[in-house]
Amino acid sequence: MAFTLDQIATALGARVEGDASLSVRCAAEPAQAGPDALALAMDPKYADGLAQGAARAAILWEGADWRALGLQAAIFVPRPRYAMSGLTRLMDPGPEIAPGIHPSAVIDPSAQIGPGAAIGPLVVIGARAVIGAGARIAPHVSVAEQAQIGDDALLLAGVRIGARVRIGDRFVAQPGAVIGADGFSFVTPEKSAVENVRDTLGDTGGAGGQSWTRIHSLGSVVIGADVEIGANACIDRGTIRDTVIGPGCKLDNMVHIGHNVVIGRDCLLCGQVGIAGSARIGDRVVMAGQCGVNDNIFVGDDVIAGGGTKIFTNAPAGRVLLGYPAMKMQAHIEAYKALRRLPRLFAQVAELQKAVPKHLKSD
Numbered sequence: 001m002a003f004t005l006d007q008i009a010t011a012l013g014a015r016v017e018g019d020a021s022l023s024v025r026c027a028a029e030p031a032q033a034g035p036d037a038l039a040l041a042m043d044p045k046y047a048d049g050l051a052q053g054a055a056r057a058a059i060l061w062e063g064a065d066w067r068a069l070g071l072q073a074a075i076f077v078p079r080p081r082y083a084m085s086g087l088t089r090l091m092d093p094g095p096e097i098a099p100g101i102h103p104s105a106v107i108d109p110s111a112q113i114g115p116g117a118a119i120g121p122l123v124v125i126g127a128r129a130v131i132g133a134g135a136r137i138a139p140h141v142s143v144a145e146q147a148q149i150g151d152d153a154l155l156l157a158g159v160r161i162g163a164r165v166r167i168g169d170r171f172v173a174q175p176g177a178v179i180g181a182d183g184f185s186f187v188t189p190e191k192s193a194v195e196n197v198r199d200t201l202g203d204t205g206g207a208g209g210q211s212w213t214r215i216h217s218l219g220s221v222v223i224g225a226d227v228e229i230g231a232n233a234c235i236d237r238g239t240i241r242d243t244v245i246g247p248g249c250k251l252d253n254m255v256h257i258g259h260n261v262v263i264g265r266d267c268l269l270c271g272q273v274g275i276a277g278s279a280r281i282g283d284r285v286v287m288a289g290q291c292g293v294n295d296n297i298f299v300g301d302d303v304i305a306g307g308g309t310k311i312f313t314n315a316p317a318g319r320v321l322l323g324y325p326a327m328k329m330q331a332h333i334e335a336y337k338a339l340r341r342l343p344r345l346f347a348q349v350a351e352l353q354k355a356v357p358k359h360l361k362s363d
Contacts, residue, residue: 001025003090005057008038009075012086014059018066018073022057027087030055038087041069042080059083095156097136114151132169144180150225162237168225168247176232180221183236183243183259183277186212215239217259224248230255230271239277246283264301282317 006020024038030049033039039055041047041064050058050069057073059080060066066074077083097118101107105123113119114133124142125131131143132151143149143161150169155161159173162180173179188210196205219238224247229235235257237243243259245251248266256274257263263275264283273287276295285299288307293299300317310324323332 001091001093002036005038005073005075008087008090011090012075012077012083014075014077014083016073016075018057018071020073022073024057027091028053028055030058033058038075040084042077042083059087095136095138095154097138108145126163138175147180162220164220165223165237166220167223168227170226171223172228174229174231174233174253177229178233179223179229179235180237181234182217183215183239185215185217185239185259185277187215188212219243219260221245224265227251233257236261236277252289258295270307 002023009016028037030039031052033053033055039058108127111129120139126145130148135153144163153171165180193204193207217237230253233255236259246265252271258277260278263281270289275293282301306322322329
């Protein structure tokens with residue numbers, strides 16, 4: 001599909017200079033851009049790439065001389081990375097899911113399918129499930145009994161929605177996401193070694209052989225509006241109360257949310273984040289890849305945790321964390337610098353020891 005520069009500028013709230021009627025079919029990096037591509041040269045460092053490519057138009061940094069760069073037109077945006085969201089939304093055709101219900105789909109007669117929904121091949125929808133208007137469901141998705149999915153949802157191939165899960169409007173689930181599996185909750189008839197270690201911080205208490213008995217999950221999962229879940233992410237159902245994901249949250253691939261976890265609004269959880277059972281996460285929390293959160297603790301609003309951070313205790317609102325265990329980012333950086341200095345410090349101490357007379361050392 002072709003777009004004129006005027007159409008693109010209007011969608012981005014940007015301004016266009018030069019031939020606004022020029023049309024492009026795709027976006028490209030400057031050096032790879034052909035005549036039908038819009039080159040993304042939003043920083044002066046990409047100027048050389050424009051000379052290598054064949055683009056006629058580009059998105060440029062403010063103040064760039066598009067004529068001197070050999071272009072016929074240019075779009076100028078106030079915030080380049082934010083403009084990327086609008087441009088990619090405009091140009092993304094989305095998955096091809098045919099309108100209506102595919103003949104191979106298995107839908108329980110008691111399920112409710114909203115108007116305009118598109119349901120692909122081999123989809124299974126259980127008893128009394130509710131699918132909102134305009135929802136699009138790709139092949140091999142399963143929606144269990146009594147689940148509710150809001151309007152304009154997009155469930156991509158292989159998504160699993162468990163029983164009684166409730167999901168708001170404009171939900172997006174990438175391939176393989178599992179929402180509403182049982183929580184990982186087991187108990188021993190007698191006090192376990194793990195419980196003793198928790199109490200003593202190291203002593204197993206002589207606990208003998210143990211067998212694990214399942215605690216079944218009677219709760220489910222509640223997800224707010226405008227939430228996106230990445231590929232192969234897993235959100236466990238609650239034990240008694242529901243696991244909750246607040247509106248506007250974005251979860252990356254392979255994120256795991258344990259049973260009874262409550263997550264606030266507009267949180268961003270990157271790849272392989274793991275949040276253990278019954279933890280509570282505030283609003284607008286950002287966790288980089290492979291962060292971990294202990295069970296039964298609270299992470300306050302606006303906390304930002306760097307990659308690999310392990311949070312074992314409550315984190316106050318607004319704290320910026322890094323490290324294992326988590327500490328203030330500035331403190332972690334200073335501690336790491338000090339750690340790197342240790343070999344030099346040891347060498348200096350050894351030299352000082354050599355300089356001390358033997359009779360003083362014996363004293």
